[in-house]
Amino acid sequence: MITHIKLFAVALKNLFEKPWTVRWPEERRDYGPAPRGFIVNDKSKCISCQLCEAVCPAKAIKFHLEEDGKRYPGIDWGRCILCGYCVDACPTGSLQHTAHIEITWDSLDTYKKPKEMTPGSVAADVGDKSLV
Template structure:
């Protein structure tokens, strides 16, 4: 039988456990936080970037839109009567299935990985916007690359250095 005092004791223990965890991570933080834009994670080539479009190669086959697992690609009607893909980067998971599926290589990958947006509307790229890579503004003069090392799912060591 649960006594009212027993429930209060369990609640106090739970609160103290949470405070203890907070103090532990205050003293010895185990986080993956980077101080953007002063620090950027070094993905070591393991992340894909912005997707470009060569409309002169596109045949409007819509395979890219059909293969997209998140429905991030929408076909836009252009003045020449053809449809070209546009990408909603709010939905895109950068899997690049669209690039792999394109039979004419009209979609291509780029090295631009720093896609930060102020508004949701800015995440929607029309075919006109995809023809040229986005202009990534230089926010600060000195940027430090940050590398995280892991062991059994936790951060073991954080190295900073290698100024770009």
């Protein structure tokens, strides 16, 4: 009986609190100044050392031979966990996180080839709701 009263008290307290959810995509959350979002590659800095592929715990990075004869990383976003190990391991800083964190796909083909990962190909989503 005491348990039921405690549960009812919690339900009554939460009845008057504001909702935690947002009406996405009309409303977007503000994730602060340094979110770990979509990863892009600046090919001019990439030296094809493959350290990013070696440290990826999800095995989401694969290298491809491009037209200029060098190998560049591509990311399978179906596997990527946005841990940032690849960004940290990159000795030249060619891999970077963007502020674009709300990633959605319209097909099951979530692999992005190196030419689709340029810094100019991703725009940030502006949030209007605080996280807390």
